[in-house]
Amino acid sequence: MHMMIFGCGYSGTAIGRSFAKPGVQLSGTTRSAEKAALLQQDGIDGFVFDGETIDAALLDVMKSATHLVQSIAPGKAGDPLLRLLGAEIRAAMPKLEWVGYLSTVGVYGDHKGAWIDENISVHPVSARSVERVEAEDGWLALGLAIGVPVAVLRLAGIYGPGRNAFCNLDRGTARRLVKKDQVFNRIRVEDIGAAALFLADRGLGGLYNVTDDEPAPPQDVVAEAARLMGVEAPPEQAFETAELSPMARSFYGENKRVSNARLRSLGFAFCYPEYRMSLADLWFSGHWRA
Incomplete structure (x- = not known):
């Protein structure tokens, strides 16, 4: 297995730690060479990605990636990988087997304190949540087009060490x-890593709320x-x-x-x-x- 993490920050690094075991190659991107070097402390090979261009070194390592996690917020220009590669991601990552996209429960909007799950339609309020919905839709559509399961992890407020x-x-x-x-x-950052590993190991796609109880x-x-x-x-x-x-x-x-019942029903156990x-x-x- 070769896990490639775009946006290897707080959550992305926790995901890398969850996947770290013998025989697994870990690669991740950050926006600076200094931060990329620090990833090595967690056994992650670091690469610089500014969201605008993919350099030769990064393209080369992407060729062997079997699993991808996209953790970079889309912004007004949209999701950077969808914008730069789109369906060409299959050519850039020919061994790709599974994609995880980190989103937010903010896509649901306001429900006056009511319980909701993944079956509720999204009604994003903020501009950043609207952008997340567009990115979610783009990744799910791309997964269907290239025949790769895409799991959208809708995260609650992240905390941890x-x-x-x-x-x-x-x-x-x-x-x-x-x-x-x-x-x-809320969601403890280690549970984000564990949920990504759980879904990736089973090759599961779809929508999943990753939240506490x-x-x-x-x-x-x-x-x-x-x-x-x-x-x-x-x-x-x-x-x-x-x-x-x-x-x-x-x-x-x-x-x-926000209910996490769907993820629990698959057998996932939250540590926190x-x-x-x-x-x-x-x-x-x-x-x-x-």
Whole structure:
């Protein structure tokens, strides 16, 4: 197996770690030579990809790739691989057997706190979610055209080592914003890696929500992290009067409970199904800083 990860950042590197085992070749792209060199620490051969051109070295390594994960956000210009290669991806990656596309539960839009699953039609609100829907459709159509299963992983809010409420409390940036009845799903980054491996090993395509079991108010997560740290939680702030960036405020415009039942029904077991046990694991293992 040769896994090629486009956009080998926080989630992409976690996917690489999940696939790392004897006999598996790992390759990944970043936007700088410095970051590409750092990937070697995780056993990933790094290549530079700026989203505009694919150089000879990257094209050469792509020829042997059997599995592809696309983690790069599309932006206004659209998905970079679809734009640059499209159906020619089969010629560029002749051994390709499976594709995973990392998307977001933001494609569902707002559902007033109701439970939803993959059967619900998408109603993206933000421009970035509209772009994700277009990329999802493009990858699914391409998979049909070239006869390769494409799994779309719709991810909830990502957290894990080095990116969590403990880090925010430690930096003094944690906030407890309260909006009535607001909940969010989350996903531990290691479970993203495990889900990608699960789907790839079985050659499964389609839509999959990769989320935890317990959508919860964001202020509760901060309070639990503070309790574990033994520090005072920041005071609650009303969302309506809080100073927020337009992007941060837009997240609160969508309220839904996202089900992961489809992925579970296939036999996948989440290692971190709810935030309390996950935060306890991060804190007591000391991995929250990693």
